[in-house]
Amino acid sequence: MSTPSPTDRPTEDAAAARTPVTLITGGSTGIGAQTVRRLLKAGHRVAATGRNPDRLTALAESLGNPPELLPLPGDAAEPDAVDACVRSTLEHFGRIDHVIANAGFSTHESVADGDPARMRAMLLTNVLGPTLLVRAALEELKRTRGRIVLLGSVAGLKNTPGNFYSVTKWAVHALAENTRMLVAEAGVRVSLIAPGKVDTPFWDSRGGTPPGPALSAENIAEGILWVLGQPAGVDVNTVTIRPTGQVN
Numbered sequence: 001m002s003t004p005s006p007t008d009r010p011t012e013d014a015a016a017a018r019t020p021v022t023l024i025t026g027g028s029t030g031i032g033a034q035t036v037r038r039l040l041k042a043g044h045r046v047a048a049t050g051r052n053p054d055r056l057t058a059l060a061e062s063l064g065n066p067p068e069l070l071p072l073p074g075d076a077a078e079p080d081a082v083d084a085c086v087r088s089t090l091e092h093f094g095r096i097d098h099v100i101a102n103a104g105f106s107t108h109e110s111v112a113d114g115d116p117a118r119m120r121a122m123l124l125t126n127v128l129g130p131t132l133l134v135r136a137a138l139e140e141l142k143r144t145r146g147r148i149v150l151l152g153s154v155a156g157l158k159n160t161p162g163n164f165y166s167v168t169k170w171a172v173h174a175l176a177e178n179t180r181m182l183v184a185e186a187g188v189r190v191s192l193i194a195p196g197k198v199d200t201p202f203w204d205s206r207g208g209t210p211p212g213p214a215l216s217a218e219n220i221a222e223g224i225l226w227v228l229g230q231p232a233g234v235d236v237n238t239v240t241i242r243p244t245g246q247v248n
Contacts, residue, residue: 019068021093022228023047023085025076025133026103028055030200031151034217035100038225040068047089047096049074049081049103076103076129077121086136096140098228100149101130104172106202110162119164126168127175134179138188145187145232149224150176152194154240158248180237189235191227195220196242213243 022039026032027048036059039046047070050056056071063069070092074081089096104126107118130150141148156169176192183190199214220241227236 019043019045020097020228021045021047021089021095022098022100023049023089023096023133023137024100024102025049025082025085025129027071028052028059030202031195031198031217031220032102033059034221035102035224036069037063038218038221040066042225042229044068044098045093046070047072047085047093049076049085051075051103076101076133077124079132082129082132082136086133086140090140095144096137097144097146098149099133099137099141099146100151100224101133101172102151103129104151104168106165109164111164111167112162114164122165123168126165127171130172130175134175138183141188142183142186147189147191147228148179148183149191149193149227150179152176152192154194154196154242154246154248157194157240160248176237180235184235187232189230191236192238193220193223193227194238194240195223196240196246213245215241215243219243 022044024032024035027036028050036046036048045068049072053073056073060069060071070089072085072088074085076082105122107122109115109119134148150172152172153169155163155166156173159166173192176190180190195215197214198217198220199209200217223239223241227239230236
């Protein structure tokens with residue numbers, strides 16, 4: 001991938017140079033949208049991607065179209081789209097300090113009788129997508145000694161019968177650790193956030209969030225901000241967040 005060299009990027013004033021730039025995929029809804037809101041509140045400049053341009057526009061409008069927010073329509077599973085989002089963020093803000101691989105979904109398919117096309121789409125978004133983001137942003141994150149945050153799941157820690165979504169999240173957990181090993185000596189930090197049940201549109205295809213304890217998207221956004229707020233010498237690698245009362 002070709003990215004702008006430091007000399008090709010906008011010149012930052014001193015105040016802007018102290019303001020972190022965070023790129024998040026899947027930023028138009030659910031955990032992603034709440035994280036965008038929380039990042040802006042914390043003073044970040046934010047580039048947010050999403051496959052649905054209308055949702056991204058609606059999010060930006062709901063926030064008053066702040067200049068600190070750069071909406072970037074694009075598919076997190078498409079290499080050219082991911083490269084373009086990284087390039088646009090660098091051209092617009094001049095740097096990237098953090099990337100958050102949040103884009104993902106579940107078709108709730110079973111390996112016993114799931115639709116292969118839908119399982120393939122889920123695999124590409126949930127596993128290839130974060131990999132592409134790491135690949136595209138890696139050299140810039142080495143330059144800024146930044147942080148990579150990958151959204152995993154409790155489903156990536158505990159198997160359930162035939163759950164293909166769980167398969168994809170186990171792969172994300174593996175990606176987090178092998179990426180950490182790849183970049184540790186370069187000063188890049190890698191954090192895996194593994195949420196339990198969260199009340200978001202994730203469950204819409206199953207008729208809504210199942211009964212029982214559930215977290216809010218805001219809870220996970222706060223966890224992400226906590227990780228990003230750790231000092232340079234601290235590398236928080238795995239954070240599991242369950243609602244009180246969730247057993248599995």
